[in-house]
Amino acid sequence: MYAQLVKSDGLKAREDMSAEERAFQDRVDNGEKIEPKDWMPEGYRKTLIRQIGQHAHSEIVGQLPEGNWITRAPSLERKAILLAKVQDEAGHGLYLYSAAETLGVSRDELLEKLHSGKMKYSSIFNYPTLNWADIGAVGWLVDGAAIMNQVPLQRTSYGPYSRAMIRICKEESFHQRQGYSIMMKMAFGTLEQKEMAQDALNRFWFPSLMMFGPSDKDSVHSAQSMAWKIKINTNDELRQKFVNETVPQAEYLGLTIPDEKLAWNEDKQGYDFSEPDWAEFFEVIKGNGPCNRERMEARVKAWDEGEWFRDGLNAYAEKAADRRKAAATAAEKPGYR
Amino acid sequence: MSEMPTNATADAAVTDQALQPAFFDWLCRMGDNALVLGHRTSEWCGHGPVLEEDIALANTALDLIGHTQMWLGLAGEVEGKGRDADALAYLRDAMKFRNFLLVELPRGDMAVTMMREFLFDAYHHLLLAWLSENSSSPRVSEIAAKALKEVSYHLDRASDIVVRLGDGTAESHRRMQDALDLLWPYTGEMFTSDEVDRAMVTAGIAPDLEMLRSKWEASVRDILEEATLKAPDPGGYAHLGGKQGRHTEHLGYILAEMQFLQRAYPGASW
Amino acid sequence: MSKKEWPLWEVFIRGQHGLNHRHVGSLHAPDAEMAINHARDVYTRRREGVSIWVVPSKDITASSPSEKGPLFDPAESKTYRHPTFFDIPDEVGKM
Numbered sequence: 001m002y003a004q005l006v007k008s009d010g011l012k013a014r015e016d017m018s019a020e021e022r023a024f025q026d027r028v029d030n031g032e033k034i035e036p037k038d039w040m041p042e043g044y045r046k047t048l049i050r051q052i053g054q055h056a057h058s059e060i061v062g063q064l065p066e067g068n069w070i071t072r073a074p075s076l077e078r079k080a081i082l083l084a085k086v087q088d089e090a091g092h093g094l095y096l097y098s099a100a101e102t103l104g105v106s107r108d109e110l111l112e113k114l115h116s117g118k119m120k121y122s123s124i125f126n127y128p129t130l131n132w133a134d135i136g137a138v139g140w141l142v143d144g145a146a147i148m149n150q151v152p153l154q155r156t157s158y159g160p161y162s163r164a165m166i167r168i169c170k171e172e173s174f175h176q177r178q179g180y181s182i183m184m185k186m187a188f189g190t191l192e193q194k195e196m197a198q199d200a201l202n203r204f205w206f207p208s209l210m211m212f213g214p215s216d217k218d219s220v221h222s223a224q225s226m227a228w229k230i231k232i233n234t235n236d237e238l239r240q241k242f243v244n245e246t247v248p249q250a251e252y253l254g255l256t257i258p259d260e261k262l263a264w265n266e267d268k269q270g271y272d273f274s275e276p277d278w279a280e281f282f283e284v285i286k287g288n289g290p291c292n293r294e295r296m297e298a299r300v301k302a303w304d305e306g307e308w309f310r311d312g313l314n315a316y317a318e319k320a321a322d323r324r325k326a327a328a329t330a331a332e333k334p335g336y337r
Numbered sequence: 338m339s340e341m342p343t344n345a346t347a348d349a350a351v352t353d354q355a356l357q358p359a360f361f362d363w364l365c366r367m368g369d370n371a372l373v374l375g376h377r378t379s380e381w382c383g384h385g386p387v388l389e390e391d392i393a394l395a396n397t398a399l400d401l402i403g404h405t406q407m408w409l410g411l412a413g414e415v416e417g418k419g420r421d422a423d424a425l426a427y428l429r430d431a432m433k434f435r436n437f438l439l440v441e442l443p444r445g446d447m448a449v450t451m452m453r454e455f456l457f458d459a460y461h462h463l464l465l466a467w468l469s470e471n472s473s474s475p476r477v478s479e480i481a482a483k484a485l486k487e488v489s490y491h492l493d494r495a496s497d498i499v500v501r502l503g504d505g506t507a508e509s510h511r512r513m514q515d516a517l518d519l520l521w522p523y524t525g526e527m528f529t530s531d532e533v534d535r536a537m538v539t540a541g542i543a544p545d546l547e548m549l550r551s552k553w554e555a556s557v558r559d560i561l562e563e564a565t566l567k568a569p570d571p572g573g574y575a576h577l578g579g580k581q582g583r584h585t586e587h588l589g590y591i592l593a594e595m596q597f598l599q600r601a602y603p604g605a606s607w
Numbered sequence: 608m609s610k611k612e613w614p615l616w617e618v619f620i621r622g623q624h625g626l627n628h629r630h631v632g633s634l635h636a637p638d639a640e641m642a643i644n645h646a647r648d649v650y651t652r653r654r655e656g657v658s659i660w661v662v663p664s665k666d667i668t669a670s671s672p673s674e675k676g677p678l679f680d681p682a683e684s685k686t687y688r689h690p691t692f693f694d695i696p697d698e699v700g701k702m
Contacts, residue, residue, distance in 0.1 A: 035672065037669055037671065037672050038672045039672070060388070063382065063383035063391075064383050067382050067384075070379050071376060071379060071380060071595060072594055072595065072598060074427070074598035074599055074605075074607040075423045075599075075607050076372075076405060076406050076422055076423055076426055077406075077423075078607055079379070079402055080399055080402045080403065083379050083382060083395055083399055084395075084652075086382050086383060086395070087382060087391075087392055087395035087396070087399075087652070088652075090382075090383070090385075090388055090391045090392050090395070091392055091649055091652065094388045094389070094392070094632075094634060094649060095632055097388070098615075098632055098633040098634070101615060101633070107612065107635065108612040132607070163632075164632075167631075167632070171653070182607075185606060189606060190602065190604075190605050192602055192605070193602070193605055298383070298384065301384075302383075302384040302385065302386065303386075305386065305446065306385065306386020306387055306390075306447070307386075308506070308508045309386040309390070309447045309502070309509070310386060310387055310637075311505070311506055311508075311509070312501065312502045312505030312506045312508065312509025312510075313498075313501050313502065313505060313509075313613075313637040313641065314505075314611055314613065314637045315505040315506045315509070316500075316501040316502070316505040316637070317501075317638035317641070319504065320638065321638070387613070387635070388635075389634055389635060389636065389648065392645075392652075393645065393648040396652070494644055497640070497641070497644070501641075
């Protein structure tokens with residue numbers, strides 16, 4: 001998902017737990033929320049920082065592929081909607097960084113780790129947006145996939161994360177619909193528009209499936225995260241749910257999902273489908289996706305070129321505080337003036 | 338295509354044939370300033386210096402896009418040829434655009450962006466306040482009143498940031514002074530009247546720009562002084578022409594980008 | 608990296624006239640005035656508020672989780688503080 005490969009230790013057996021760990025696990029099992037000042041296992045804290053941090057990074061890097069079309073949106077209304085949506089992603093990044101900050105890490109530290117490549121963001125944002133229908137496809141498929149994961153995460157055990165997800169889900173409800181509304185215009189539009197829509201689906205289908213991360217069979221991290229309720233469903237469950245919901249939506253648009261193996265399976269009451277190319281996924285994660293370099297350059301540039309701005313405002317705030325202090329001191333000691 | 342909204346306020350100016358060419362032109366000036374400045378501001382989305390500022394800039398751009406829809410929508414009605422706000426935004430070439438040169442200059446760094454916003458907002462705020470109170474056209478007053486609330490916030494925010502960055506670090510001060518020196522010669526256009534402006538004054542639709550100029554200079558000077566910045570000579574050289582459709586080279590590139598889809602796929606619905 | 612990170616602020620918003628301010632989240636800002644502006648831009652994008660409070664996060668004193676029992680459990684036994692503790696006959700009417 002937006003946090004695809006979050007490392008954590010393997011699942012700890014109950015008999016290996018300390019008394020504190022056992023009490024903690026009981027609270028999680030009872031559905032209690034863990035709050036910042038509560039005792040928590042170090043592994044829980046570290047895994048959460050990685051997961052929330054990756055999620056936050058994905059939101060702000062995710063501004064870039066869509067932001068790419070703000071200045072080319074084809075009508076004033078589309079421009080406003082897209083700008084509002086990409087602005088929401090910045091807001092969601094902000095909420096998530098704030099949640100991570102309650103775990104004892106600063107936003108600047110997290111950003112530094114993103115910029116130096118020590119922390120990752122979702123593979124999906126390393127794919128380019130090449131035509132206007134891509135903006136539709138990103139909303140429909142990428143936000144659609146994200147929502148699959150974010151809705152259950154509203155119930156995650158960590159209070160600040162859960163509250164951030166609730167706010168994000170509330171705001172995101174329009175994102176997928178605006179994407180699908182673009183897809184409808186394109187798929188039911190001129191031949192050229194329909195061609196763009198199909199092209200967008202062709203390019204975004206498998207990368208969207210990759211967003212859920214590799215199969216849980218291959219993941220050593222899932223079991224512990226699920227026990228801690230910072231991961232609610234398995235990657236495969238969510239991927240299957242996504243395919244089941246998306247196929248009829250594509251059919252309605254008259255578009256073809258680029259997978260010859262796609263077929264309804266009566267027994268499992270779901271679709272059979274091809275796995276994405278996981279070799280490609282790991283290459284993208286390693287930095288070899290089509291846009292990795294551009295995305296990081298854009299983020300680093302924004303941050304570096306913003307330094308004087310942030311420092312300038314800090315300097316003024318300090319001066320203003322000193323001036324207030326001096327004025328207050330002067331007022332207290334009329335004899336000195 | 339646009340039709341007269343059925344619930345629109347009655348307004349004789351909208352259908353006044355004698356007034357029509359100047360009124361249309363003037364409304365395009367209002368709309369194009371918002372459109373082009375909104376476009377420049379929206380370029381920051383995803384590239385802001387800090388998340389909070391990224392979000393704030395997008396809010397400003399969203400407000401300006403909203404103003405564009407209102408002004409160009411009314412322009413289309415006044416023109417009476419069935420063009421709506423989108424047709425005017427996306428299918429006119431540069432020589433038909435009526436925005437100030439000031440708003441089409443590249444966004445530069447945050448110093449240029451915020452200084453430009455401040456210089457424009459200070460004018461925009463005075464203008465909208467006058468229009469909402471005094472314009473003889475009820476439709477113009479209505480739009481101005483809606484836009485004024487948002488522009489009051491833009492002006493507060495921009496003034497605050499100009500003061501802070503001007504009186505921040507040595508580097509932020511230098512950048513703000515450079516931005517001011519760069520932009521100042523483009524501010525004269527806001528107050529240089531031509532026959533369109535004079536027709537609007539005669540019709541009581543818009544204010545005398547000389548009257549705005551003195552108020553603008555006073556309020557801008559106060560903020561610049563607080564920001565420890567040196568205001569250039571107000572009588573200095575002024576770059577003119579945007580209001581009449583003679584632009585810098587920058588506008589053509591803005592339009593090439595903005596209008597690409599509408600031009601490449603004529604008649605498509607988006 | 609910048610020399611110094613903008614401090615963290617907690618944001619409280621009054622959603623409607625007459626309601627309490629409610630904690631909605633946090634943000635970074637160099638000082639209180641800018642924190643208010645940022646809060647307006649970040650947390651009221653959908654007309655969520657009529658009034659904003661900001662407080663430096665470092666100035667918030669929180670109760671300690673280990674004292675949760677002593678702090679809050681005693682209230683549990685004082686059921687007479689709740690109206691349902693008292694039986695009033697139906698014929699008396701609404702009270």
